[in-house]
Amino acid sequence: xxxERHSKxxxxxxxxxxxKEAGVSVATVSHVVNNKQGARIGEETRQRVHEAIDLxxxxxxxxxxxxxxxxxxxxxxxxxxxxxxxxxGQIIHGAQDEAWKHGYVLLVANIDGNKAAENDAIAMxxxxxVRGILYSTWYHREIEVPESLHQTDTVLVDCFSxxxxxxxxxxxxxxxGKAATQELIDAGHQRIAFINTTTPSPALTGRxxxxxxxxxxxxxxxxxxxxxxxxxxxxxxxxxxxxIIASGASAVFCHNDRVAMGLYDGLRVRGLDVPxxxxxxxxxxxxxxxxxxxxxxxxxxxxxxxxGAAGIRVLLGLEREQDNALYLINCPAIKxxxx
Amino acid sequence: xxxERHSKxxxxxxxxxxxKEAGVSVATVSHVVNNKQGARIGEETRQRVHEAIDLxxxxxxxxxxxxxxxxxxxxxxxxxxxxxxxxxGQIIHGAQDEAWKHGYVLLVANIDGNKAAENDAIAMxxxxxVRGILYSTWYHREIEVPESLHQTDTVLVDCFSxxxxxxxxxxxxxxxGKAATQELIDAGHQRIAFINTTTPSPALTGRxxxxxxxxxxxxxxxxxxxxxxxxxxxxxxxxxxxxIIASGASAVFCHNDRVAMGLYDGLRVRGLDVPxxxxxxxxxxxxxxxxxxxxxxxxxxxxxxxxGAAGIRVLLGLEREQDNALYLINCPAIKxxxx
Numbered sequence: 035x036x037x038e039r040h041s042k043x044x045x046x047x048x049x050x051x052x053x054k055e056a057g058v059s060v061a062t063v064s065h066v067v068n069n070k071q072g073a074r075i076g077e078e079t080r081q082r083v084h085e086a087i088d089l090x091x092x093x094x095x096x097x098x099x100x101x102x103x104x105x106x107x108x109x110x111x112x113x114x115x116x117x118x119x120x121x122x123g124q125i126i127h128g129a130q131d132e133a134w135k136h137g138y139v140l141l142v143a144n145i146d147g148n149k150a151a152e153n154d155a156i157a158m159x160x161x162x163x164v165r166g167i168l169y170s171t172w173y174h175r176e177i178e179v180p181e182s183l184h185q186t187d188t189v190l191v192d193c194f195s196x197x198x199x200x201x202x203x204x205x206x207x208x209x210x211g212k213a214a215t216q217e218l219i220d221a222g223h224q225r226i227a228f229i230n231t232t233t234p235s236p237a238l239t240g241r242x243x244x245x246x247x248x249x250x251x252x253x254x255x256x257x258x259x260x261x262x263x264x265x266x267x268x269x270x271x272x273x274x275x276x277x278i279i280a281s282g283a284s285a286v287f288c289h290n291d292r293v294a295m296g297l298y299d300g301l302r303v304r305g306l307d308v309p310x311x312x313x314x315x316x317x318x319x320x321x322x323x324x325x326x327x328x329x330x331x332x333x334x335x336x337x338x339x340x341x342g343a344a345g346i347r348v349l350l351g352l353e354r355e356q357d358n359a360l361y362l363i364n365c366p367a368i369k370x371x372x373x
Numbered sequence: 374x375x376x377e378r379h380s381k382x383x384x385x386x387x388x389x390x391x392x393k394e395a396g397v398s399v400a401t402v403s404h405v406v407n408n409k410q411g412a413r414i415g416e417e418t419r420q421r422v423h424e425a426i427d428l429x430x431x432x433x434x435x436x437x438x439x440x441x442x443x444x445x446x447x448x449x450x451x452x453x454x455x456x457x458x459x460x461x462g463q464i465i466h467g468a469q470d471e472a473w474k475h476g477y478v479l480l481v482a483n484i485d486g487n488k489a490a491e492n493d494a495i496a497m498x499x500x501x502x503v504r505g506i507l508y509s510t511w512y513h514r515e516i517e518v519p520e521s522l523h524q525t526d527t528v529l530v531d532c533f534s535x536x537x538x539x540x541x542x543x544x545x546x547x548x549x550g551k552a553a554t555q556e557l558i559d560a561g562h563q564r565i566a567f568i569n570t571t572t573p574s575p576a577l578t579g580r581x582x583x584x585x586x587x588x589x590x591x592x593x594x595x596x597x598x599x600x601x602x603x604x605x606x607x608x609x610x611x612x613x614x615x616x617i618i619a620s621g622a623s624a625v626f627c628h629n630d631r632v633a634m635g636l637y638d639g640l641r642v643r644g645l646d647v648p649x650x651x652x653x654x655x656x657x658x659x660x661x662x663x664x665x666x667x668x669x670x671x672x673x674x675x676x677x678x679x680x681g682a683a684g685i686r687v688l689l690g691l692e693r694e695q696d697n698a699l700y701l702i703n704c705p706a707i708k709x710x711x712x
Contacts, residue, residue: 049496061492061521064499119661123462127483134490139497142481144466150398151473157388157403158478182400268665292665299667302641322458322662326607326631328638 050137055086109138109349110159110167110186112152114145120321121172121338125191128342129168136350138165156182168345169193174204174236191345192338194360201359203344205336207237210365211244211287212251214315214334218285219252221313221373226254227283229274229293231266237289241317245287264289268296275300284312285373291316291324294331294372314372317365330370337363389476394425448477448688449498449506449525451491453484459659460677461511464530467681468507475689477504495521507684508532513543513575530684531677533699540698542683544675546576549704550583550626551590553654553673557624558591560712562652565593566622568613568632570605576628580656584626603628607635614639623651624712630655630663633670633711653711656704669709676702 053060058079065075066083111129113122122144130140141164143155159167166187171177177193179200194202218226228245231238246256262277264270271293278286278297288294294316301308308314308329316324316333324331341363347353348361392399397418404414405422450468452461461483469479480501482494498506505526510516516532518539533541557565567584570577585595601616603609610632617625617636627633633655640647647653647668655663655672663670680702686692687700 049500050493059489059492060496064492064496064521120459120462123459123483126481127485130481130483134493139480139482139501141478142465142469143478144462144469146466153398153400153403154389154473157399160403161388162478182403268667272667292661295665299641302638320661322631322659326635328607328611 051090052083052086055090056082058083106163106165107138108141108159108162108164109133109346110141110143110156110162110164111170112143112145112155112159112167113170113172114147115172119172121336122170124338125170125172125342125345128339128344129191129346130342132343132346136346136352138346152180153182156180160185166349168342168349170342170345174207176236187349189345189349192341199359201348201356201361203341203348203361203363204236205341205365206362207240207365208244208247209362210317210334210336211241212248213244213365213367214241214287214317215245215248217315217332217367217369217373218287218313219248219254221285221309223285223313224254225260225281225283225285227260227262227278227281227286229262229264229271229278229286229288229297231289232263232270233266241289264293266290267292268299271296271298272300275304278312279304279306285314286312287315287317289317291318291320291331291333294333295323295327298327308372316372319368324368324370327372329372332370332373333368334365335368337365340364390429391422391425394429395421397422445502445504446477447480447498447501447503448472448685449480449482449495449501449503450509451482451484451494451498451506452509452511453486454511458511459661460675461509463677464509464511464681464684467678467683468530468685469681471682471685475685475691477685491519492521495519499524505688507681507688509681509684513546515575526688528684528688531680538698540687540695540700542680542687542700542702543575544680544704545701546579546704547583547586548701549656549673549675550580551587552583552704552706553580553626553656554584554587556654556671556706556708556712557626557652558587558593560624560648560652562624563593564599564620564622564624566599566601566617566620566625568601568603568610568617568625568627568636570628571602571609572605580628603632605629606631607638610635610637611639614643617651618643618645624653625651626654626656628656630657630659630670630672633672634662634666637666648711655711658707663707663709666711668711671709671712672707673704674707676704679703 049060049063053063063083066080115122126142133140141159145152145155168189168191169183170191171193174192177195179195179198188200190200190202194204230242249256260281260283262274264274266289275297294314306312316331319333319335324333344361344363388399388402392402402422405419454461465481472479480498484491484494507528507530509530510532513531516534518534518537527539529539529541533543569581588595599620601613603613605628614636633653645651655670658672658674663672683700683702
């Protein structure tokens with residue numbers, strides 16, 4: 035029987051399929067099919083690989099293979115700002131792991147807000163007959179969908195576009211805000227300030243809604259004077275330190291870890307101790323900051339890895355469909371020593 | 374004349390070549406060749422694109438094109454730790470910009486220290502007939518070259534392998550260490566401490582050599598008691614604060630920005646001011662830290678973007694060859710307010 039030219043899921047046979055069938059590593063298959071000189075591969079192993087190739091009908095050229103079925107084993111990922119934060123990198127990592135699991139390779143293009151580069155990247159991906167494209171931003175926001183994305187299956191990742199009809203995978207900001215506030219309530223705090231961002235965004239509204247919701251669930255009254263706005267960077271947190279102290283709060287939920295880092299400095303120069311005098315919770319779990327402040331910062335993780343992985347699953351039809359095409363990913367609390 | 378089936382550099386014709394010839398954007402070419410419905414493209418423009426296609430012999434399928442010449446327009450980039458620092462992202466960004474400039478697309482694989490994933494990634498790239506592979510690490514170190522990399526042109530990026538014969542593009546640690554120290558000397562300091570890492574690495578030896586060299590060039594004596602070792606994280610910098618003060622130094626060159634951040638905290642709890650009481654210089658220019666400390670940190674940049682871009686140029690034979698195949702990239706000083 036030589037009819038089984040494709041793997042079970044109808045896709046072209048990959049080295050990975052051969053490796054699985056033969057019970058060897060992908061590297062071994064590569065050595066055998068490329069007839070690599072000097073690779074120490076036993077005759078029996080070589081035989082097993084050839085038998086698997088005979089059975090599955092593998093062709094050694096991935097590109098020829100693609101041509102024979104008319105679409106490729108590529109998935110495109112368009113990302114912004116990969117160079118300035120680790121966030122885009124985590125999305126890419128999650129997407130890649132998940133893509134590989136299903137036999138796909140990621141074509142990654144970084145566009146850094148450059149529209150011409152974006153158009154080029156999408157054209158390149160279409161030219162390579164990608165299975166579909168993940169379009170991702172490094173922080174959660176509403177976007178205008180580039181026209182050319184409608185030429186292939188597209189999933190929005192860490193962003194969304196109302197009315198576009200495109201599925202979107204985003205962090206659950208409200209649940210995250212609730213989780214952050216709950217950490218402080220569980221530690222016995224009743225007067226909890228919230229340093230929110232000044233940037234209009236789903237994070238601004240979602241985390242505020244989560245903060246209110248946690249207070250209400252615990253029978254604590256929402257006091258608008260405890261919500262203080264700040265530029266979402268270290269400088270912003272530092273500058274509102276006096277306002278926080280004046281508010282009489284015993285605990286603070288900070289919009290992100292950078293704000294918490296600035297607040298730490300502000301409290302320190304006033305001789306106040308975290309968490310003895312004031313407890314602090316951040317948001318993002320930006321490792322290089324949160325894990326290394328003094329004391330290490332309790333925070334809520336933005337699950338970029340999971341968002342990237344879920345994006346692939348949505349593209350491949352492996353996630354249960356959502357009514358509104360919005361896939362919310364859970365933001366878990368990360369407990370350290372600032373509460 | 375329909376013989377010119379390839380662009381000047383002998384590579385298959387890309388949409389980019391067509392766009393250049395026709396004087397339109399790549400997106401416009403994509404719309405025309407894909408016969409996109411609803412794209413508002415004037416008849417004259419459409420005509421110009423078709424004439425360029427006739428002239429250059431473009432074929433609409435990038436994969437078919439690759440097959441016809443036997444090698445692809447792909448360059449592979451194998452990266453570790455893309456998910457935890459922005460460094461790998463900057464390397465990818467630089468490599469991508471440079472690759473695109475020359476008509477190549479990057480296939481990026483993240484391996485995070487996993488040998489099986491690494492073998493899979495390299496096998497996948499070979500299978501796609503890449504023009505070559507950049508193998509990169511997120512911090513500068515000596516590596517063992519995976520056997521399969523010898524099956525294609527390989528350039529090591531931010532790492533090297535003595536005796537492998539492979540070209541390596543790495544930061545000039547010694548020049549960087551000298552530049553950092555020089556910032557402090559130029560500000561009038563004569564007793565300058567150096568907090569070095571405890572991790573054996575080219576950064577440890579190179580930055581130390583640069584520190585000594587700067588002192589010597591200025592007629593300042595090297596005092597081994599001023600070199601203090603610390604774990605290269607915030608905690609390490611914090612812990613050696615007393616030793617720094619005891620040393621009588623008026624200025625400190627820190628092995629990296631994270632160490633400087635910890636030292637800042639240590640100085641602050643002792644009521645000391647940066648730079649009035651002690652001047653501080655970092656290394657890395659890890660933006661989210663260095664630019665946002667109080668005061669913002671003067672540091673030396675690890676030029677990851679340039680390292681990625683240079684890697685592509687070396688692969689394509691566009692850099693002047695180095696005798697020892699080691700390409701050193703300059704680490705520039707970034708002046709802020711801590712000196």
